[in-house]
Amino acid sequence: EEELVESGGGLVQPGGSLSLSCAASTFTFYTYWMSWVRQAPGKGLEWVANINQDGSDKYYVDSVKGRFTISRDNAKNSLFLQMNSLRAEDTAVYYCARAPYDSGRSYFFDSWGQGTLVTVSS
Amino acid sequence: DIVMTQSPDSLAVSLGERATINCKSSQSVSYNSNNKNYLAWYQQKPGQPPKLLIHWASTRESGVPDRFSGSGSGTDFTLTISSLQAEDVAVYYCQQYYTPPISFGPGTKVDIK
Numbered sequence: 001e002e003e004l005v006e007s008g009g010g011l012v013q014p015g016g017s018l019s020l021s022c023a024a025s026t027f028t029f030y031t032y033w034m035s036w037v038r039q040a041p042g043k044g045l046e047w048v049a050n051i052n053q054d055g056s057d058k059y060y061v062d063s064v065k066g067r068f069t070i071s072r073d074n075a076k077n078s079l080f081l082q083m084n085s086l087r088a089e090d091t092a093v094y095y096c097a098r099a100p101y102d103s104g105r106s107y108f109f110d111s112w113g114q115g116t117l118v119t120v121s122s
Numbered sequence: 123d124i125v126m127t128q129s130p131d132s133l134a135v136s137l138g139e140r141a142t143i144n145c146k147s148s149q150s151v152s153y154n155s156n157n158k159n160y161l162a163w164y165q166q167k168p169g170q171p172p173k174l175l176i177h178w179a180s181t182r183e184s185g186v187p188d189r190f191s192g193s194g195s196g197t198d199f200t201l202t203i204s205s206l207q208a209e210d211v212a213v214y215y216c217q218q219y220y221t222p223p224i225s226f227g228p229g230t231k232v233d234i235k
Contacts, residue, residue, distance in 0.1 A: 035224075045164075045172065045215055047224040061223055095171055106222040108162035110183070112171035 002027040002111045004096045009116030016086050016120070022079040022096030022113055030054070030074035033099040035109065036081050038092035038118075048094070049081065050105065059105060064090075086120045093117050124148050124218050126227035134235040141203040143230045145216035150196045153220070160220035163192055163201045166229075167212045175214075176201065208234060 008020040020036070035050035049060045049070040058070050069082040079096055094116055097109035125148040135141040151160045159179035164172035174183045176192040179199055189204045203210055211234060216227040 044228045045217075045226040047226070050224075059222060106160075106219045106224055108174060108177045108217060108219050109164075109172070110174050110177075112173070115171055 002098065004098065004111060004113035006094065006096050006113045006116040009094065009118045011119045011121065012086055013122050014087060014120055017082070017084045018086065018118060020081040020083070020094055020116060020118070024077045024079065024096075024098075027098075027111075029072075029077040031101060033103055033105070033107065034072060034079045035097045035099065036070060036079075037095045037097050037109070037112075038090075039095070039115070040089075040092045043092075046092075050099070051079070052105070057105070083118070086118075088120050091118060091120045123223055124151065124221060124225050126216055126218055126225050128214075128216060128227035128230045130230060131228075132231040132233065134233045135203075135206045136235045137208065138205050139235075141206050141210070141232055143201040143214050143216075143232070145194075145199040145201070145227050147197045147199075147218050147220075151218045151220035152195050159195050159199070160218055161192075161194070161199050162217045162219065163190075164215045164217065165210075165212045166215065172215065203232070206232070206234070 003025045005023045012018050036048040051058045051070045067085045071080045096113040098111040099107040100110045127146045129144045161179040163176040166172045180192045191202050213229045213231050215229050
């Protein structure tokens with residue numbers, strides 16, 4: 001069964017930066033679109049960003065454009081999210097999520113990691 | 123952007139009874155050309171990530187019990203749990219993938235009465 005394991009969350013001050021990672025295993029990582037989806041405490045789900053198989057196409061929700069950068073390293077089966085200029089409203093559990101094989105930019109998610117908590121507070 | 127809404131916000135159903143959750147999109151998420159509905163349902167239990175239950179509005183994911191079913195087209199969709207079990211206590215989300223940005227409904231909490 002496919003596995004996604006996020007890391008890198010923690011407490012950061014407003015205006016600070018944080019880098020999240022997602023390690024993928026037991027599937028051919030380089031053939032899948034990947035996304036980050038976040039969930040603020042006690043709230044619903046919000047898609048944040050996604051990236052295509054070779055990393056050439058990247059898309060973001062408006063609220064993080066210019067501040068967050070999604071990337072991937074297919075040789076290391078890893079997905080990343082660099083978060084800069086963090087705000088209190090970025091506080092959330094960040095999930096790494098996989099779209100099904102042979103999907104596209106807008107799709108459902110058939111596999112999720114356990115998530116990593118990012119807290120932005122002074 | 124497509125806005126998703128769900129009703130009710132929460133519901134409590136007796137064990138073995140039917141639970142029905144509604145999801146509405148601000149514009150159609152169905153393509154006439156391929157007769158597909160770009161709507162998925164997820165289940166999220168406390169402290170766990172979401173789990174995909176249904177995609178294409180009515181296709182159950184492998185391993186999902188057949189008491190879960192999805193229906194609808196256009197802008198109106200329904201998730202039905204035909205006979206509620208204790209392990210079905212969770213929050214349920216709908217999601218459209220008809221057009222980016224991907225968007226989720228606010229969730230419906232299901233409890234035991």
